[in-house]
Amino acid sequence: MTVSIAVTSGKGGVGKTNCAVNLSLSLTKMGKKVVLFDTDFGMANAHILLGTNPKRTAADFLRGTAGLESILSDGPSDLRFIAGGSGLLELLNLDNHARYQMLQSLSDLENEIDYLVVDTPAGASESALFFASAVAVPLVVLVAEPTSFLDAYAFIKAAHIEKNIQNFSVVVNMADGSAAAKANFDKFFEICRRFLDVNLHYAGMIPMSHAIRRSIVKRAPIATGQPSSPEAKAFIALAKKMVNAPLNTHDGIRFFSP
């Protein structure tokens, strides 16, 4: 079985892409077969963090000029990767039918991979909601700021009400220690529970870190570049939590649906 995970947040700039890249690499280090798919078509930049420059992207696939195998490129640590193809109007204006085609074509990977990790754009746009609700596990990246709480809540509310999603995992990023991160998760869960019938699963925290900032500048992800650092260990802990995350099994449009 392939488990699909979408990294989302509502708010922009909270660390989704960095989490998607390092979570994917941590899963490969645990021996899992992983594909990372960048669906932030407006500002695709997972390839920048990965330090790769793929020749073909999701845009080539959608134009019909490349098959699935040729848009899959090799990243570090046996990770395979589908780049988003930045800023192309045709991708920004994708309709649900084209998104569905993309999703369908990935079902060919079902017997080959253990995890599909999807990086999504900020906001609660139709595209962000489509991919986040088509996975088994939406992973919400939260930071300890009221704007992040508000936008993450708005995203969860939209996914729950419009797409009937029940289970969400949450990672607290840029955290000031484990205790503060857990306290922020508890506070956020309390707010969600007050108004929505959803289940939030605590997936741990990633510390606020200069080493992470430097790794992005160097285009050398921390999970592979500095594997014994506390940050890389935090990503391994996140990957382990994701292996045990509660899955959504709704009947809507889904990756790898039976």
Ligand SMILES: Nc1ncnc2c1ncn2[C@@H]1O[C@H](COP(=O)(O)OP(=O)(O)OP(=O)(O)O)[C@@H](O)[C@H]1O
């Ligand atoms: N744990 C962290 N510690 C310190 N800085 C971080 C951390 N995580 C992310 N950042 C910083 O935040 C910036 C934004 O990260 P990233 O691009 O992953 O966010 P994003 O949510 O994907 O943004 P967007 O919404 O634009 O796609 C990074 O360039 C990095 O400098």
Ligand SMILES: [Mg+2]
């Ligand atoms: Mg991003």
